[in-house]
Amino acid sequence: MSAKIFSKDEWAGVLEGLKDAYEVYVPVKEGDFHNFRPLKEGTRPSFEFQNTRMSPKFLTEPQSERMFEYTLDKNQPDAHILKEDEKEIPPRAVVGIRPCDAFAFQLVKRNFDTPRYKDPYWLKRYEATTFVGLGCNDPCETCFCASAGSGPFDRKGLDVLLYDLGDAYLAQPLTDKGEALLEKTDGGKEADEASWKKAQGLTRQVAGKGSRRVSTDKLREKDVNALYEAPFWEDVAFSCINCGTCTFLCPTCWCFDIQDEVQMLPMVGDRMRNWDSCMFPLFTLHGSGHNPRSSKTERVRQRFMHKLKYYVDKYDDGIQCVGCGRCVQFCPVNIDIREIAEKMNAL
Numbered sequence: 218m219s220a221k222i223f224s225k226d227e228w229a230g231v232l233e234g235l236k237d238a239y240e241v242y243v244p245v246k247e248g249d250f251h252n253f254r255p256l257k258e259g260t261r262p263s264f265e266f267q268n269t270r271m272s273p274k275f276l277t278e279p280q281s282e283r284m285f286e287y288t289l290d291k292n293q294p295d296a297h298i299l300k301e302d303e304k305e306i307p308p309r310a311v312v313g314i315r316p317c318d319a320f321a322f323q324l325v326k327r328n329f330d331t332p333r334y335k336d337p338y339w340l341k342r343y344e345a346t347t348f349v350g351l352g353c354n355d356p357c358e359t360c361f362c363a364s365a366g367s368g369p370f371d372r373k374g375l376d377v378l379l380y381d382l383g384d385a386y387l388a389q390p391l392t393d394k395g396e397a398l399l400e401k402t403d404g405g406k407e408a409d410e411a412s413w414k415k416a417q418g419l420t421r422q423v424a425g426k427g428s429r430r431v432s433t434d435k436l437r438e439k440d441v442n443a444l445y446e447a448p449f450w451e452d453v454a455f456s457c458i459n460c461g462t463c464t465f466l467c468p469t470c471w472c473f474d475i476q477d478e479v480q481m482l483p484m485v486g487d488r489m490r491n492w493d494s495c496m497f498p499l500f501t502l503h504g505s506g507h508n509p510r511s512s513k514t515e516r517v518r519q520r521f522m523h524k525l526k527y528y529v530d531k532y533d534d535g536i537q538c539v540g541c542g543r544c545v546q547f548c549p550v551n552i553d554i555r556e557i558a559e560k561m562n563a564l
């Protein structure tokens with residue numbers, strides 16, 4: 218199927234029409250920020266944004282989810298038996314996701330979809346989702362996607378790429394899933410040559426603006442122990458307050474914790490999976506009381522070593538960061554991964 222053009226006047230109707238076939242997620246303005254929310258009655262999609270504050274990683278890994286339920290009541294025939302929480306995930310479409318965030322799902326997939334282990338919850342949600350990206354006409358000052366394997370109009374991980382042409386969106390299908398979605402849209406017309414020229418001009422113009430370049434080319438060749446023992450970690454960690462904001466906002470941070478929540482009368486429990494953060498002291502606290510990362514410096518080092526060295530060595534295919542810039546923008550004490558990458562690269 219060829220690309221389509223939708224005027225902005227008809228766009229709200231196009232999104233509404235998709236609801237017949239998909240659970241649709243759109244960017245919504247909440248106070249000073251945007252976040253992805255389900256398109257329901259009363260939701261007002263807003264595509265005037267640079268990027269959402271929270272990343273859309275919740276689409277495949279909710280912040281909190283029930284995995285199993287059980288009863289501890291010995292009078293019940295199924296006492297102490299874990300019952301898996303049924304998860305019916307309908308076809309979903311996230312419309313307006315930025316290319317860096319779509320690429321992040323490809324990095325995270327390496328953790329949840331391996332030859333030895335497949336996370337059924339993550340995969341079910343990923344496979345049910347169609348990713349409709351929106352190219353970045355105006356990248357954030359904190360972003361550095363072009364140095365992190367992505368780019369303002371990068372296509373990796375996307376099923377459709379939208380170009381914002383001012384008064385219209387040009388929608389280019391990139392996969393079968395993307396074609397299927399466009400076939401279900403009402404309105405629009407086939408993209409003409411003039412629109413394509415405009416889209417190409419736009420990508421050239423944005424590429425010309427350039428985002429900050431960050432050097433990561435020497436990370437692979439660095440000695441892991443030398444980086445681990447580098448003299449700058451104390452300085453880097455000095456101001457960190459271990460708030461966890463960076464990890465919670467990050468589209469490529471995937472760590473979680475599993476906890477049982479039990480109540481009395483009736484004696485039932487839920488086994489929950491919740492986002493966790495390597496920046497929290499409890500994250501690595503052993504049952505024995507020993508904590509291998511008990512100091513702030515060890516935790517901060519872990520975050521950057523994981524993203525910029527351990528991951529690089531394990532996969533030999535880029536860093537575990539897509540350069541979205543959220544952690545740079547929202548860290549309350551201005552710790553900047555771009556500066557740390559430069560330090561590590563230059564050691």
Ligand code: SF4
Binds near residue numbers: 457458461463548551
């Ligand atoms: S957001 Fe900043 S202060 Fe908070 S844990 Fe991350 S690096 Fe530390």
Ligand code: SF4
Binds near residue numbers: 467468538540542
């Ligand atoms: S580490 Fe920071 S810049 Fe990189 S993907 Fe995560 S939030 Fe974005």
